[in-house]
Amino acid sequence: APGEAALPTAEETPKVMAAEFKRQFTKNLEAMRKEMREDLSVLVEQAIAPMTTAVARAVAEALAQGEALKEAEETLLQHSDQLTSIEKEMGEVLEINKDL
Numbered sequence: 001a002p003g004e005a006a007l008p009t010a011e012e013t014p015k016v017m018a019a020e021f022k023r024q025f026t027k028n029l030e031a032m033r034k035e036m037r038e039d040l041s042v043l044v045e046q047a048i049a050p051m052t053t054a055v056a057r058a059v060a061e062a063l064a065q066g067e068a069l070k071e072a073e074e075t076l077l078q079h080s081d082q083l084t085s086i087e088k089e090m091g092e093v094l095e096i097n098k099d100l
Contacts, residue, residue: 008016
C-alpha cells in the first residue's frame with residue numbers, strides 16, 4: 001500500500017537493527033552522561049561547601065584580628081607622645097638613681 005514503510009528484507013534486517021540499537025544506545029548514553037554530570041556537580045558542591053565555609057570563616061576571623069590589631073596600633077599611636085615622655089622620665093629617674 002502506498003505510504004506504508006516497506007519491511008526490511010532478510011539481508012537488511014541486521015543493518016536496520018544495528019542502526020536502531022546504535023540510535024537507542026547513543027540516546028541512552030547522552031541521558032546517562034547528563035545525569036552523571038548533574039550528580040557529579042552535586043557531589044562537587046557538597047564537597048566544596050564545607051571548605052568554602054571554613055575559608056570564609058578563616059578570612060572573617062583574620063579580618064577581625066586585623067581590625068583588633070589596627071585598633072591597638074591606633075591606640076598606641078594616639079598615646080605615643082605619652083609613652084615617649086614616660087620613657088624619657090623613666091630614663092631620667094634611672095640616671096638620678098644611678099648616682100645615688
